[in-house]
Amino acid sequence: MSAVLEGRAEGPTLRQRLAARGIDGATLLVLPCVALILGLFIYPFLYGLMLSFEPKDGSLFGNYARFFGDPFLYGTIFKTLRLAFPVTLLNLLIAIPIAFRVRLMRRQRLLTTLLVLPITLGTVLVAEGMLFYFGPQGWFNRALMAAGLLSTPISVLNGYWGVFISLVLTGFPFTFLLTLSYVTGIDPSLENAAATLGAGPAARFREVFLPLLIPGLAITFCLSFVQAYSVLPSAVLVGDPAGATRVISIAAYQAAFEEYDYSMASAIAMIMGAVQLLVVVAVLGCRSLFYRGPAAGAKG
Amino acid sequence: MTVGATTFKQLHLQGVRREFDAFTALKGLDLTIERGEFIALLGPSGCGKTTALNCIAGLLPVSGGRIMLDDRRVDVLRPEERGFGMVFQNYALFPHMTVRKNIGFGLRMRGVPKPELEKRVDAALAAVRLESQAEKLPGQLSGGQQQRVAIARAIVVEPPLVLMDEPLSNLDAKLRLEMRQEIRRIHQSLGSTTIYVTHDQEEALSLADRIVVLRDGAIRQVGTPAELYALPAHLDVADFMGFRNRVNGELVGMEGEDALLNIEGTVIRGRMRAASASKAAVAAIRPDDLEPTGTDSGIPVRVEAVEYRGRGFHGVGVTASGTELHFASPYPLQRGAAVRLGADAGRVLVFGDAR
Amino acid sequence: MQKSIMSRLWVFAVWAVIGLFLINLMGLIASVVTSSFGTRWLGTWLPAGFTTRWYFAAWDEFQLGDVLWVTFQAVGAVVLLSGLLGVPAAYALARREFPAKRAVMLLLLLPLLVPPITYGIPLATVLYKAGLGGTLTGVILANLVPTVPFVVLVMIPFIEQIDPRTEAAARVFGANIFQMFVHVLVPMLMPGVLAALLLVLVRTIGMFELTFLVSGPGSQTLVVALYYAVFASGVRAVQSIDAMAVIYMVTTLVWLIVALRFVNPTQIVGRGKRPAA
Numbered sequence: 001m002s003a004v005l006e007g008r009a010e011g012p013t014l015r016q017r018l019a020a021r022g023i024d025g026a027t028l029l030v031l032p033c034v035a036l037i038l039g040l041f042i043y044p045f046l047y048g049l050m051l052s053f054e055p056k057d058g059s060l061f062g063n064y065a066r067f068f069g070d071p072f073l074y075g076t077i078f079k080t081l082r083l084a085f086p087v088t089l090l091n092l093l094i095a096i097p098i099a100f101r102v103r104l105m106r107r108q109r110l111l112t113t114l115l116v117l118p119i120t121l122g123t124v125l126v127a128e129g130m131l132f133y134f135g136p137q138g139w140f141n142r143a144l145m146a147a148g149l150l151s152t153p154i155s156v157l158n159g160y161w162g163v164f165i166s167l168v169l170t171g172f173p174f175t176f177l178l179t180l181s182y183v184t185g186i187d188p189s190l191e192n193a194a195a196t197l198g199a200g201p202a203a204r205f206r207e208v209f210l211p212l213l214i215p216g217l218a219i220t221f222c223l224s225f226v227q228a229y230s231v232l233p234s235a236v237l238v239g240d241p242a243g244a245t246r247v248i249s250i251a252a253y254q255a256a257f258e259e260y261d262y263s264m265a266s267a268i269a270m271i272m273g274a275v276q277l278l279v280v281v282a283v284l285g286c287r288s289l290f291y292r293g294p295a296a297g298a299k300g
Numbered sequence: 301m302t303v304g305a306t307t308f309k310q311l312h313l314q315g316v317r318r319e320f321d322a323f324t325a326l327k328g329l330d331l332t333i334e335r336g337e338f339i340a341l342l343g344p345s346g347c348g349k350t351t352a353l354n355c356i357a358g359l360l361p362v363s364g365g366r367i368m369l370d371d372r373r374v375d376v377l378r379p380e381e382r383g384f385g386m387v388f389q390n391y392a393l394f395p396h397m398t399v400r401k402n403i404g405f406g407l408r409m410r411g412v413p414k415p416e417l418e419k420r421v422d423a424a425l426a427a428v429r430l431e432s433q434a435e436k437l438p439g440q441l442s443g444g445q446q447q448r449v450a451i452a453r454a455i456v457v458e459p460p461l462v463l464m465d466e467p468l469s470n471l472d473a474k475l476r477l478e479m480r481q482e483i484r485r486i487h488q489s490l491g492s493t494t495i496y497v498t499h500d501q502e503e504a505l506s507l508a509d510r511i512v513v514l515r516d517g518a519i520r521q522v523g524t525p526a527e528l529y530a531l532p533a534h535l536d537v538a539d540f541m542g543f544r545n546r547v548n549g550e551l552v553g554m555e556g557e558d559a560l561l562n563i564e565g566t567v568i569r570g571r572m573r574a575a576s577a578s579k580a581a582v583a584a585i586r587p588d589d590l591e592p593t594g595t596d597s598g599i600p601v602r603v604e605a606v607e608y609r610g611r612g613f614h615g616v617g618v619t620a621s622g623t624e625l626h627f628a629s630p631y632p633l634q635r636g637a638a639v640r641l642g643a644d645a646g647r648v649l650v651f652g653d654a655r
Numbered sequence: 656m657q658k659s660i661m662s663r664l665w666v667f668a669v670w671a672v673i674g675l676f677l678i679n680l681m682g683l684i685a686s687v688v689t690s691s692f693g694t695r696w697l698g699t700w701l702p703a704g705f706t707t708r709w710y711f712a713a714w715d716e717f718q719l720g721d722v723l724w725v726t727f728q729a730v731g732a733v734v735l736l737s738g739l740l741g742v743p744a745a746y747a748l749a750r751r752e753f754p755a756k757r758a759v760m761l762l763l764l765l766p767l768l769v770p771p772i773t774y775g776i777p778l779a780t781v782l783y784k785a786g787l788g789g790t791l792t793g794v795i796l797a798n799l800v801p802t803v804p805f806v807v808l809v810m811i812p813f814i815e816q817i818d819p820r821t822e823a824a825a826r827v828f829g830a831n832i833f834q835m836f837v838h839v840l841v842p843m844l845m846p847g848v849l850a851a852l853l854l855v856l857v858r859t860i861g862m863f864e865l866t867f868l869v870s871g872p873g874s875q876t877l878v879v880a881l882y883y884a885v886f887a888s889g890v891r892a893v894q895s896i897d898a899m900a901v902i903y904m905v906t907t908l909v910w911l912i913v914a915l916r917f918v919n920p921t922q923i924v925g926r927g928k929r930p931a932a
Contacts, residue, residue: 048777
């Protein structure tokens with residue numbers, strides 16, 4: 001007891017000095033979590049990065065040279081982007097008006113719950129269902145033929161459009177819910193204010209909602225893009241994994257688990273990460289051109 | 301596109317009703333507002349005053365009745381077609397626009413050419429004394445400044461009608477007083493017809509030409525501040541106007557306009573405000589008007605608490621039957637002391653039980 | 656009025672898109688369910704007859720008993736560990752300002768921003784090298800990478816809305832950090848923790864990529880087993896694969912419905928700005 005008192009008389013103890021900087025027992029609670037991410041995310045990533053520079057042929061950039069020298073490999077980047085970009089954009093463009101409509105509804109819960117379903121079902125189940133539903137004898141083609149809209153069944157499976165549809169089905173709910181949370185985060189009195197000042201629905205959207213939503217939409221785009229970009233199961237199950245939908249994740253998977261070339265697989269994973277990072281940085285970079293403060297009427 | 305910037309003689313609310321599912325928020329409002337008037341809608345929370353304002357603004361559709369500007373029907377128009385100005389409780393400034401852009405928004409929506417727009421925005425900025433803040437974002441302003449931007453944004457379009465929804469409730473006491481004067485000054489210089497919603501009787505009394513007291517979705521009383529302050533027509537209104545003491549008594553007679561009321565054995569005199577079917581009645585007295593008589597007359601109380609209030613003392617006394625009375629005293633009193641309280645007959649309002 | 660026709664058309668178009676989406680989604684799910692109960696289904700609207708035998712077949716063929724047990728163990732461990740690691744970290748991040756806070760936040764965001772396949776491959780490589788590849792432990796560890804940051808990010812706003820004076824009061828009355836956590840904070844945070852963990856549960860059941868990359872024959876969860884079954888279709892009867900899909904669907908749906916009693920759906924994906932009301 002007296003020692004503590006003496007310590008105080010001399011000046012702040014180490015503990016007090018640390019506490020003044022915000023470090024005390026409670027702060028240490030963050031450590032296990034940080035350790036986990038460092039150990040299971042950062043370390044593997046760095047390990048993968050190192051490994052990617054140790055290809056089987058011994059040269060430093062052998063893997064990367066092989067990837068960018070082989071159209072069958074580097075083509076996967078474009079195949080992936082050709083899927084991920086339009087899907088994400090389409091999902092976003094559909095999600096915005098629907099979110100605006102749902103925002104006005106009083107019973108949002110049922111609809112949002114229905115829309116959440118595909119997220120929890122996951123890509124595997126959706127792909128499995130699509131094999132049936134969109135198959136030549138599936139209900140989709142039967143219904144369209146019965147309605148006289150089709151004379152022969154259309155085949156969306158085993159190709160670009162199969163994966164496209166599966167990504168829309170599984171990705172839309174995610175995009176929608178994110179968009180909805182941003183849309184409902186905007187103070188409704190801003191819309192009222194704009195209305196009383198003479199702005200019609202279109203002007204309100206253009207002048208008030210859109211500028212306030214852009215930062216959120218940019219984030220939504222990035223997160224949805226990440227989902228669409230890492231497509232693996234549907235590309236295999238309802239796509240054409242050797243051709244039109246040979247996406248980069250298939251290439252990485254094959255390198256790792258079919259050729260057992262972990263070095264090459266790591267290199268592809270790194271390229272995949274880099275491409276994705278480029279897109280995210282580009283989108284978020286555009287975002288910084290817009291207003292980024294709180295979207296709920298600023299309070300003093 | 302809008303009916304804005306036109307003048308009018310009278311705004312009529314004719315039986316305006318608003319229902320939310322089973323709940324009736326407005327039970328048929330009838331009110332005529334003259335051009336240039338400053339009207340305060342006063343009432344406790346949940347009385348329907350904000351609902352009424354939103355119906356006038358067009359933010360809520362009316363469930364029944366009509367809103368007329370002279371002989372033009374406006375309740376069928378959408379808010380953007382009405383051309384009214386509105387100041388919101390939380391200001392509702394567009395956070396992504398500078399002060400100048402915020403103020404110019406309404407003019408831009410009306411297609412006002414740029415040079416004129418700039419000129420009018422400058423004038424509005426000057427009117428609210430924010431010239432130096434024009435290029436800032438709302439988030440960088442203080443609450444009072446934001447409020448002034450909100451007012452400037454509403455008045456710059458020269459609307460026939462300005463609606464204000466508790467605009468001062470988010471400000472601290474000192475700022476509220478300043479802004480009150482500011483609103484008064486702006487109203488006087490522009491002469492715009494204003495409907496001002498508040499739950500603060502002081503605000504209503506100091507700002508309004510006429511006060512409309514609302515209760516449970518219906519109008520209780522309409523009158524000038526002086527009328528309402530001196531002679532509220534209802535016990536509710538009296539309650540709102542600071543008649544904090546309410547004592548039950550028995551009517552024992554009338555002398556001219558004055559009623560004689562027996563309160564726990566003491567007869568006091570007061571103005572009869574609402575008739576009574578039986579002998580039961582309530583006397584309403586402001587604490588400031590109730591003072592120790594220093595004589596044998598008056599209602600006897602035992603002093604429970606005394607507080608120093610600068611100019612004098614504020615006392616709380618309890619009558620024999622346990623009714624609490626708040627009163628003013630020019631001199632300090634001991635706790636537990638027995639005093640008799642009385643007030644001028646003109647300051648005592650007697651309300652019968654017939655509502 | 657011209658405008659009102661336009662706006663009505665617009666509303667109609669929006670609802671039409673919603674309807675189209677839901678009809679196809681429901682059709683898709685119904686196809687799987689119908690098929691799993693059908694006897695022979697070729698070129699007709701409905702199967703020739705209905706039976707439940709595919710469920711028994713699927714149970715035996717795919718060793719669903721084992722798979723479900725593995726799924727249960729893996730998901731349970733992930734949920735528990737995410738809660739134990741994530742909630743205290745969220746508390747520290749919500750309540751303290753310390754020098755490296757921004758760096759820590761970024762560190763936690765990364766696993767949510769990078770697709771699982773991208774970090775899953777190096778992670779699987781490391782886990783295999785450490786001898787954990789193909790084991791249940793490996794599956795659990797891999798799944799913790801996205802779930803722990805998720806719990807942290809969902810819980811931070813939840814903790815921030817609790818008045819810090821409550822904790823201060825507990826400390827003043829002599830509770831140490833641990834006691835304060837157990838007696839004061841946890842009960843107040845329970846709805847939020849429950850919500851976050853239920854979402855972790857749903858996400859982990861459905862997490863395909865990480866489990867797929869890390870798991871071995873004895874550590875497959877239901878969703879991975881389903882993938883292999885669909886991938887290798889032709890070997891087995893389609894209907895028993897569908898039966899398995901239905902079983903999978905039911906496991907996630909039950910939890911989803913439970914979760915939605917506590918959570919606003921936007922929380923499943925968002926940062927949970929408005930925690931369960």
